[in-house]
Amino acid sequence: MADLSPPDRHRRSGAARGKTSGKVADFRYKHPAPDDRKKPANRPPRRSAQGGEQRGGAPTRRQAYAALDLGTNNCRLLIARPSGENFTVIDAFSRVVRLGEGLAMSGRLSNEAMDRALAALHVCAEKLRRRNVHLARSVATEACRRAANGAEFIERVRRETGIVLDIISAQEEARLAVLGCHILLESGEGPAVIFDIGGGSTELVLIEPGGNVPRILDWQSVPWGVVSLTDTVGRVEGEPGERSARYAEMRRVVSESFAPFAERIAAHAETEAEIRLLGTSGTVTTLASVHLELPQYDRRAVDGLIVPSGSMRGISARLATMTPDERGRLPCIGNDRAELVVAGCAILESILDIWPAERLGVADRGIREGILRSLMAAEIVPPAPRSRH
Incomplete structure (x- = not known):
């Protein structure tokens, strides 16, 4: 099946990973045109010598690019075309696969978790x-x-789906999220x-805004996400006493893990300028939905929202006092998130402790969008000047 899905040309060894910044085009999110889904599929493309797929000569702005992010809790795919x-x-495509379930205790990916992830990846390969x-x-x-059998699983994915997964470093993960x-x-x-609360880790990045891409001043990744912490x-x-004690723990x-980063950025947090905070993760989008009292999740209402930090702290504290059943009955949380959302709340509150911004920006975008921007920017070549003769 390996020849059915396009290969990944951008695989890199560990030594090549981890660039902290780079000039790339600043592509903004745009909703698909109504007729994009109705167009019939064209004939299969021919493969380029470089390993990508193309319809003819050089890549065109109408060709599709894809970004797939297999995390500790979710498998997500985004396919897009450049548009100006x-x-x-x-x-x-997005599916909860809980790939890291039990990893903190065993050090290995379980057979059940790998099977769930593979089922989702087969869907991605078909798309x-x-x-x-x-x-x-x-x-x-x-x-x-982290998994002792992580490399074996990557090879199994390649063999069964044709998808070549690149295990990226935490630094590369932070860069793509930014x-x-x-x-x-x-x-x-x-x-x-800017921070990203994942399933198995959390990345925090101190940036200096300016230009198309902010400059990364400092960063840290800790091995605590909603799955690993839970x-x-x-x-x-x-x-109630047990719930309170577990949340405090x-x-x-998390606070102990954040301590080195907190010490390094303390002077920046004390500046006279108003400090700003932006989060990308299921935790912040879920809490933002609770803040808005949405009957069901609505990306258009959440992505780009600015929320008072005090409100997010209040929601976090309230969720931590609830039973799992009570959390599960809340719109936009449900049974799938009821067990994990409290760990996300603990991580978020710890971030607000070390970077006490008055407001929190909410992003329903991150690594996949970062990958797409990198891929598209790398393919943009200025047209050759016309000859005057």
Whole structure:
């Protein structure tokens, strides 16, 4: 099956990973045109010598690009076409696969978790094939970085689906998240922090805004995400006293891990300029939905929202006191997130402790968008000047 889906040309060895910044085009999110889904598929493209897929000569601005992010909790795919200085999403896929379930205790990916992820990746491979993707990059993050059998799983994915996953470093993960969402950072002067609460890790990045791409001043990744923290400390359930103690322990564990970064950025947080904060993750989008009292999740209402930090703290504290059943009955949380959302709340509150911004920007975009921007920018070649003779 390996020849059915486009290969990933951008695989890199560990030594080549981890660039902290780079000049890339600033593509903005754009909703798909109504007829994009109705167009019949064209004939299969021919493969380029470089490993991408193309319809004829050089790549064109109408060709499709894809970004796949296999995280500790979710498998997400985004397929888009460049559209001026924007990109138009033509297909997307997201599924909770819980790849890192039990990893904190065993150090390995379980057979059940790998099977769930593979089922989702088969769907992604079919979408890549059907959309005739010109160039794709597929990445795996903390679960595959930490697992003793992570490399074996990557090879199994390649063998069974044709998708070549690149296990990226935490630094590369942070860079892509910034690249994917920084456009939503609230305007203003002074430093800012962008963070990504994942399933198996959390990345914090101190940036200096300016130009198309902000400059990364400092960053840290800690091995605590909503899955790894829940698996290690335990679920927030039982009697009220037990729930309170479990949440306090989560806060303690995360705060200790953040301590070196907190010490390094303390001077920046004390600046006279108003500090800014932007978060990208299921945690912040879920809490933003609760803040808006949405009956169901609406990306258009959440992506780009600015929320008072005090409101997010209040929601976090309230969720931590609830039973799992009570959390599960809340719109936009449900049973799938009821167990994990409290760990996300503990991480968010710890971030607000070290970077006490008055407001929090919310982004429903991140690594996938960062990958797409990188791929598209790398393919943009200025036209050759016309001869005057």
